[in-house]
Amino acid sequence: MKTALVIYNTKKGATKKLAECISEGLNSKGVEVTIKESEELASVEDLKNFDGYVLGSPTYYTEPLEDTARILELAAEAELKGKVGAAFGAYGWSGEAPDIISAAMGGRLEMDMLPEPLVVKTPATDDECARAASYGELIAQKMGA
Numbered sequence: 001m002k003t004a005l006v007i008y009n010t011k012k013g014a015t016k017k018l019a020e021c022i023s024e025g026l027n028s029k030g031v032e033v034t035i036k037e038s039e040e041l042a043s044v045e046d047l048k049n050f051d052g053y054v055l056g057s058p059t060y061y062t063e064p065l066e067d068t069a070r071i072l073e074l075a076a077e078a079e080l081k082g083k084v085g086a087a088f089g090a091y092g093w094s095g096e097a098p099d100i101i102s103a104a105m106g107g108r109l110e111m112d113m114l115p116e117p118l119v120v121k122t123p124a125t126d127d128e129c130a131r132a133a134s135y136g137e138l139i140a141q142k143m144g145a
């Protein structure tokens with residue numbers, strides 16, 4: 001069975017909700033999902049041994065939340081080159097964070113990224129959760145699940 005680690009940052013819960021919807025999509029394709037708020041991840045070991053990695057943050061002041069940089073640093077140490085990756089996040093008006101995360105994962109970390117991150121304007125509707133679940137299915141497909 002394929003496994004995925006879904007990591008999110010959030011202040012108000014919108015990006016957590018997206019993480020849950022993406023996880024539903026992954027689950028529906030038979031992927032075993034571990035979902036964590038970023039602060040629950042303490043060491044490199046926590047990031048090892050998954051087939052896919054999905055990292056999300058909302059945009060605050062045009063950037064991902066601060067803990068995202070720490071997670072990317074741990075991910076660099078975990079040597080995830082070639083692993084399937086995807087980025088996502090909720091936003092209000094400009095929504096830079098998912099692109100920034102995706103560029104870091106595909107660039108410096110050399111991960112095998114979905115072509116586009118999932119970027120959702122809040123307030124998110126049920127339709128947006130369905131879109132996030134479909135995105136999860138796409139990630140599963142790329143993982144060969």
Ligand SMILES: Cc1cc2nc3c(=O)[nH]c(=O)nc-3n(C[C@H](O)[C@H](O)[C@H](O)COP(=O)(O)O)c2cc1C
Pocket residue numbers: 009010011012013014015016058059060061062063090091092093094095096122
């Ligand atoms: C202080 C503050 C700064 C924000 N800055 C941005 C921003 O630069 N660009 C943007 O698209 N949204 C911005 N937002 C909107 C948030 O990204 C949006 O509310 C998002 O849904 C929050 O996600 P969360 O519930 O996961 O924390 C900002 C919101 C606040 C409260």
